[in-house]
Amino acid sequence: MHELSVCQALVTQVIEIAQENSAREVLMITLHIGPLSGVEPALLVSAFPLAAAGTLAASAQLVIESQPLRVHCQTCGADTEATANRLLCGICGDYHTQLISGDELLLANLELMT
Amino acid sequence: MCDSCGCNVTPGNKHLAYKPVKNGASAVSVLKKLLAHNDDQAAHNRTHFDARSILTINLMSSPGSGKTALLEATIDALKDEFRLAVIEGDLETENDAARIRARGVPAYQITTGSACHLDAHMVHEALHYLDLSGVDILFIENVGNLVCPASFDLGQHRNVTLLSVTEGDDKPAKYPVMFRAADAVILSKVDLLPVLDDFDPARAEHCLRQLASTVPLLPLSARKEQGMAAWYHWLRQELAAQRARVQDGATVKPHLQPEGVRLHAHAGV
Numbered sequence: 106m107h108e109l110s111v112c113q114a115l116v117t118q119v120i121e122i123a124q125e126n127s128a129r130e131v132l133m134i135t136l137h138i139g140p141l142s143g144v145e146p147a148l149l150v151s152a153f154p155l156a157a158a159g160t161l162a163a164s165a166q167l168v169i170e171s172q173p174l175r176v177h178c179q180t181c182g183a184d185t186e187a188t189a190n191r192l193l194c195g196i197c198g199d200y201h202t203q204l205i206s207g208d209e210l211l212l213a214n215l216e217l218m219t
Numbered sequence: 220m221c222d223s224c225g226c227n228v229t230p231g232n233k234h235l236a237y238k239p240v241k242n243g244a245s246a247v248s249v250l251k252k253l254l255a256h257n258d259d260q261a262a263h264n265r266t267h268f269d270a271r272s273i274l275t276i277n278l279m280s281s282p283g284s285g286k287t288a289l290l291e292a293t294i295d296a297l298k299d300e301f302r303l304a305v306i307e308g309d310l311e312t313e314n315d316a317a318r319i320r321a322r323g324v325p326a327y328q329i330t331t332g333s334a335c336h337l338d339a340h341m342v343h344e345a346l347h348y349l350d351l352s353g354v355d356i357l358f359i360e361n362v363g364n365l366v367c368p369a370s371f372d373l374g375q376h377r378n379v380t381l382l383s384v385t386e387g388d389d390k391p392a393k394y395p396v397m398f399r400a401a402d403a404v405i406l407s408k409v410d411l412l413p414v415l416d417d418f419d420p421a422r423a424e425h426c427l428r429q430l431a432s433t434v435p436l437l438p439l440s441a442r443k444e445q446g447m448a449a450w451y452h453w454l455r456q457e458l459a460a461q462r463a464r465v466q467d468g469a470t471v472k473p474h475l476q477p478e479g480v481r482l483h484a485h486a487g488v
Contacts, residue, residue: 107336107366107371110334110338111253111370114253118249118256122249141395141396142396143366143367143396189395190429191429192431193431201431203431204431210252210253211253212249212250212252212253214246214247214249215249217247219244
């Protein structure tokens with residue numbers, strides 16, 4: 106249950122950005138979360154109101170866009186889809202792959218009432 | 220990933236930079252890592268270690284897989300060769316730090332209360348209580364947990380994940396985030412293998428390789444002193460590499476992150 110820590114970090118960042126933009130309220134927060142980020146989107150959503158209570162983001166809508174898991178194969182050069190516990194190349198099956206996307210834990214976008 | 224060079228922008232999120240603005244509201248494109256504050260503190264910790272030429276290793280595993288026993292054996296074998304120090308993380312008690320201190324090595328215990336992981340700020344706080352002068356290797360024994368510790372950079376140079384043979388051999392498949400984060404995986408308590416009929420080391424390695432991990436897998440028993448030479452060899456190699464980096468003014472994060480930066484940057488073009 107480290108999602109509350111992650112939410113507190115999120116709210117801190119959101120409030121900083123809201124203040125930089127002289128916002129009166131945060132309307133929407135969009136996150137990008139990959140399956141290998143180590144964070145569970147459903148738990149983030151339930152932790153968010155606790156972390157945001159009493160801030161400019163208290164009534165913001167939290168939108169989580171999950172990201173695809175994709176790997177790049179160093180052996181055959183292909184970029185393919187993968188799953189969290191099988192990160193092998195989808196073409197040649199080699200395990201010398203690197204993640205292209207799927208470990209994101211990003212604050213992507215905010216909608217502010219200014 | 221960083222917040223300045225644009226490497227956060229991937230083909231999947233590029234469109235966000237051009238999001239239209241609704242009436243009365245304004246959209247701000249951010250693309251910042253959620254744990255940026257933690258990562259800033261971790262970078263600060265890493266600079267602190269590099270300035271003292273210290274190699275810092277984060278040990279992660281389930282509770283009871285033998286992290287403290289591994290440290291005890293390592294201290295007994297290497298304390299005349301290197302100066303060691305330990306930061307212990309647990310929810311409660313000073314027990315683990317007391318075990319380390321009993322072997323003549325300075326240890327600071329972080330008690331997290333109910334927090335399931337260490338973060339960079341807790342480690343920074345601990346550094347104020349630990350005399351690091353002359354220290355060669357600092358071990359951070361994370362809270363026993365195969366989930367959350369993998370998400371928080373502490374400023375360490377290397378991650379070591381333990382898998383004991385009393386657990387399931389499919390743990391790497393069940394906890395991919397944790398095992399992907401490892402720079403070395405230790406298969407601990409292998410002296411018990413003869414009495415366990417359900418743990419297949421080959422299957423554990425297969426599950427690890429399925430995560431595209433090419434890191435060393437070191438089977439050992441700290442209590443029975445089996446396979447320890449390979450672990451000490453790995454530590455000596457890593458310390459030599461850290462000293463060479465410090466000479467060059469360079470540093471390193473656990474292997475996962477720099478590769479990610481390069482590929483994300485690539486994909487963003």
